[in-house]
Amino acid sequence: MANASSKRIASSNESALKNIQLGLLGVNLLAPLLRFLFSLVASRTFIPSKKIIALHLLSIAGTVFVWRWFVLIGTPKRDASGLKSGEDLSGGGVVELAWDLVYMTWICTLGSAILGDWVWWFYLLIPAFGAYKAFNLVRPLLGMFLPGIFGPKIPRDPNAxxxxxxxxxxxxxxxxxxxxxxxxxxxxxxxxxxxxx
Structure with missing residues (x-):
């Protein structure tokens, strides 16, 4: 049973790593092509501002870092006892947030090439979502110290x-x-x- 689960996770991880490689190449080759085509059709410049280029390079560096981390933790390893699947790349927690970073980078890269540079504002959804998750993690603790603000809500009218x-x-x-x-x-x-x- 455990060996079948390891094989399933290993094959899922291999396809996820292959997909992230293809996505990195596809998005970063397609974005300049789309930007060039839309600069011919619309009255936009082909080369974006320095801020957008810096933001794009930083987001690509983050995506490459996530990809290398996924390769490190998700690649199946073989030893004398058999196949070890590695970490499940479809799991939750930090892995899920890393996938969100990758997908948001791809959306912003292609969206800025098609719609304009204002699409990079969507990148702020990542820290906003992280802050929301952190608040939900800390809220019970805050409810102990400040029950009037963060505690459970009860009706104020006893005759309700x-x-x-x-x-x-x-x-x-x-x-x-x-x-x-x-x-x-x-x-x-x-x-x-x-x-x-």
Whole structure:
């Protein structure tokens, strides 16, 4: 069973690494071509501003770094005991955030070539999403120290209909039987009632 799972993860990782290589080459070759074609059709310049070039180079460097990291952790390794699949590249956590970086880089690169340089503003979604995840991680701790701000929200009006519905309790079978016995005058139930008081 474990060997089948390792083989599945290994084949998934190999295809993911191949796809990221093809994507890196495809996007970075297609973007200048599209930019050139749109500069002929529209009244845009072929060469973008220095800020956009620097941003593009930084994002490519980040994507290459992620690709090399994926190769390091995701390449299957063979040893005497058999095949070790490596880290699952379709998993969550940091790997998922790295994939988001790669995809957002490709979207911004192609989008800026087609639509214009304003598409690079979408790159701010990455730190915004990271901040959202970090806040959700820290929120329970903040709720302990600042319950009025970050704690659970309760209705302020105690006479609200939602509060009345929550106060009604459903009687279990055992409770219904005990109540019926007490109404009939069963002495066992009366003894339990007096011992609780």
């Amino acid at each position: 209909p939602a509060q009345d519905a929550a106060d009604e309790k459903v009687e279990s079978r055992k409770q219904a039987k005990l109540r019926a016995r007490m109404e009939k005058g069963d002495k066992r139930v009366q003894q339990v009632q007096t011992s609780r008081r």
